[in-house]
Amino acid sequence: MRGYVILGDEAIGIDLAPGPRLADGRMVSLRDDRLTIDGEDVPVVVAHDGDVVWVHLEGSAHRLVLRDAASHLGQAAEGGLDNALRAPMPGVVVEVLVTTGAAVAQGEALMVIESMKLETTLRAAGPGVVETVHFEAGQSFGRDATLITLSEAD
Amino acid sequence: MDDRLPFDSVLVANRGEIAARILRTVKALGLRALLVAHAVDGRTPGLEIADDVRFIDGPSPVAAFLDIDQIIRAAVEMGAGAIHPGYGFLSENAAFARAVQAAGIVWVGPSPDAIELMGDKVRARNFVERGGFPVAPSAIEDDDPATFNDRARAVGAPLLIKPSAGGGGKGMRIVRDLAILDEEIERARSEGQRYFGDGRLFVERYVERPRHIEVQVLGDAHGSVVHLFERECSLQRRFQKIIEEAPSSALTAEERETICEAAAGIARTAGYQGAGTVEFIYGGGEFFFLEMNTRLQVEHPVTEMITGLDLVAEQLRVAAGLPLPFAQADIVRIGHAIEARIYAEDAARDFAPTTGPVLRLIAPRGEGVRFDGGVVKGGQVTPSFDPMLAKLIVHGADRAAALAGLREALERLVVLGVETNTTYLGRLLGDPDVQAARMHTGLIGEKPELGAEPPLKTATRERLVAVAALSDPSVRRGLETTPAVQAAMGGWRN
Numbered sequence: 001m002r003g004y005v006i007l008g009d010e011a012i013g014i015d016l017a018p019g020p021r022l023a024d025g026r027m028v029s030l031r032d033d034r035l036t037i038d039g040e041d042v043p044v045v046v047a048h049d050g051d052v053v054w055v056h057l058e059g060s061a062h063r064l065v066l067r068d069a070a071s072h073l074g075q076a077a078e079g080g081l082d083n084a085l086r087a088p089m090p091g092v093v094v095e096v097l098v099t100t101g102a103a104v105a106q107g108e109a110l111m112v113i114e115s116m117k118l119e120t121t122l123r124a125a126g127p128g129v130v131e132t133v134h135f136e137a138g139q140s141f142g143r144d145a146t147l148i149t150l151s152e153a154d
Numbered sequence: 155m156d157d158r159l160p161f162d163s164v165l166v167a168n169r170g171e172i173a174a175r176i177l178r179t180v181k182a183l184g185l186r187a188l189l190v191a192h193a194v195d196g197r198t199p200g201l202e203i204a205d206d207v208r209f210i211d212g213p214s215p216v217a218a219f220l221d222i223d224q225i226i227r228a229a230v231e232m233g234a235g236a237i238h239p240g241y242g243f244l245s246e247n248a249a250f251a252r253a254v255q256a257a258g259i260v261w262v263g264p265s266p267d268a269i270e271l272m273g274d275k276v277r278a279r280n281f282v283e284r285g286g287f288p289v290a291p292s293a294i295e296d297d298d299p300a301t302f303n304d305r306a307r308a309v310g311a312p313l314l315i316k317p318s319a320g321g322g323g324k325g326m327r328i329v330r331d332l333a334i335l336d337e338e339i340e341r342a343r344s345e346g347q348r349y350f351g352d353g354r355l356f357v358e359r360y361v362e363r364p365r366h367i368e369v370q371v372l373g374d375a376h377g378s379v380v381h382l383f384e385r386e387c388s389l390q391r392r393f394q395k396i397i398e399e400a401p402s403s404a405l406t407a408e409e410r411e412t413i414c415e416a417a418a419g420i421a422r423t424a425g426y427q428g429a430g431t432v433e434f435i436y437g438g439g440e441f442f443f444l445e446m447n448t449r450l451q452v453e454h455p456v457t458e459m460i461t462g463l464d465l466v467a468e469q470l471r472v473a474a475g476l477p478l479p480f481a482q483a484d485i486v487r488i489g490h491a492i493e494a495r496i497y498a499e500d501a502a503r504d505f506a507p508t509t510g511p512v513l514r515l516i517a518p519r520g521e522g523v524r525f526d527g528g529v530v531k532g533g534q535v536t537p538s539f540d541p542m543l544a545k546l547i548v549h550g551a552d553r554a555a556a557l558a559g560l561r562e563a564l565e566r567l568v569v570l571g572v573e574t575n576t577t578y579l580g581r582l583l584g585d586p587d588v589q590a591a592r593m594h595t596g597l598i599g600e601k602p603e604l605g606a607e608p609p610l611k612t613a614t615r616e617r618l619v620a621v622a623a624l625s626d627p628s629v630r631r632g633l634e635t636t637p638a639v640q641a642a643m644g645g646w647r648n
Contacts, residue, residue, distance in 0.1 A: 005623070035617055035620060035624075037616070042617065044617075045516065045570060046621055055618055057618060060576065088503055118392065119345050
């Protein structure tokens with residue numbers, strides 16, 4: 001069992017030993033917005049928002065998510081969300097172009113959404129049958145929300 | 155001259171960076187700075203500067219800033235002597251300008267008639283064409299709605315569909331394949347209807363690989379109109395500018411003279427008063443009138459930095475009926491200025507807007523560096539408003555110096571809590587074509603690879619993970635209290 005940091009799409013295991021030290025034994029410390037690893041010192045700015053850690057380092061900002069091992073492995077096991085049409089950004093549904101049970105082809109328009117005054121048509125990533133429409137016209141949703149679930153076409 | 159202003163207070167009917175920027179000049183002129191605000195923004199720089207504030211509300215946060223009656227009521231309550239609308243929202247709404255004047259308050263902007271003329275893209279285009287200034291081939295729906303699609307087809311591909319009432323890129327569509335023209339016309343109409351309450355459209359020839367050149371103009375109530383040189387805003391995503399600079403490297407001295415004089419001529423013909431921007435499409439040595447924005451422009455700071463003028467102060471003086479304190483020959487430009495718009499968005503996901511709290515904000519400072527911020531620590535970036543957070547503007551002796559200074563300033567800008575486009579802007583500014591000023595409005599679309607974050611160096615990754623772990627209180631505690639073997643192996647987040 002270990003902890004993880006999610007950085008982009010990648011989960012990186014953390015090994016820190018008291019001292020504190022990195023797994024290979026080098027000393028590491030974080031004090032007054034400076035990170036020191038084995039005597040080498042770089043400026044950082046850090047902010048926490050729940051499990052999310054924001055770090056400004058080497059001229060750019062990075063978003064990391066802290067996960068304990070149990071919840072990380074749990075999520076990975078769920079997996080297989082390829083049939084879900086997810087919201088690329090928070091917004092409002094303008095129009096649902098398909099109904100439950102309809103067969104759709106790859107690239108077929110499924111839904112028109114609006115976010116930040118911009119209309120976007122969302123299309124099917126592959127062929128399938130519309131299993132569930134999760135949001136109706138006028139409803140708002142957050143980023144990454146599942147908007148429509150497709151099942152495999154038989 | 156300031157003491158001769160016929161008002162002692164100015165209400166800013168706007169939010170974000172532009173509200174703060176206008177309020178600063180209002181205070182610098184010794185006037186009371188008044189603001190309307192919406193609670194959804196949380197803490198803002200405008201709230202910190204304003205002497206008095208009224209919170210406004212509506213069916214949506216945007217609706218509050220479009221509510222003419224509510225804003226006028228707030229202005230009267232606070233005893234506002236003048237109203238500055240900023241950009242967007244009601245800034246180009248003639249009915250608002252008239253309502254402000256009817257309430258006995260000074261309107262900081264051009265006459266309602268000038269707003270109406272330039273706000274209707276079709277009328278504006280015809281007006282400019284009649285004046286003998288260059289416009290692009292087009293088809294106007296209103297001329298004969300029944301044949302609009304056929305006439306649009308006759309303009310030929312590529313063409314651009316635009317809402318007659320629009321602006322800011324909303325509802326605009328490029329059509330390269332005439333087979334989908336009808337479908338695209340319907341989509342543009344739906345957007346026009348929803349954003350401007352007006353589904354009328356027009357199409358015009360789309361100039362491939364065009365550059366966007368615009369000219370800042372300033373007119374007073376005494377018939378004087380000057381230009382403050384051009385800006386180039388060719389780096390756009392989704393028809394919205396993200397990098398703007400002055401001067402443009404595309405123009406020869408002769409072309410600059412021609413285009414700046416054309417802009418001043420258009421403003422003069424319209425009897426224009428106040429600050430305005432005449433936008434042109436430029437390509438292959440030709441330029442066409444695009445539109446005139448009858449308000450302060452987002453990118454006005456680059457003009458301020460090369461001319462040393464304060465455009466908001468000039469707007470207030472013109473609104474007060476004072477003559478411009480300079481003639482064309484008095485306006486000189488020095489060096490080069492570049493602005494980068496800091497947006498809450500994810501460049502790697504086609505610039506999808508992002509939201510979140512502003513946990514930390516550290517603005518870069520230094521000579522030639524200007525930061526016009528619209529958020530402060532403790533603020534909220536919500537989907538309610540446009541995702542622009544701030545503008546970073548750098549002035550240098552020449553373009554290369556300004557570019558280098560801006561890239562360096564972008565690295566020093568710290569925004570934590572919401573994803574922004576700052577690293578993308580850094581990569582864009584480092585692109586060889588941008589460095590060499592070989593730009594056109596489609597450049598960003600042609601270089602999607604710039605959207606991808608480069609893989610992290612091993613040392614950077616290691617540092618990030620160490621910072622994440624060490625800044626987490628439970629990890630810290632664990633490391634201090636558990637024996638070595640257990641800490642290295644055990645779950646560290648409990």
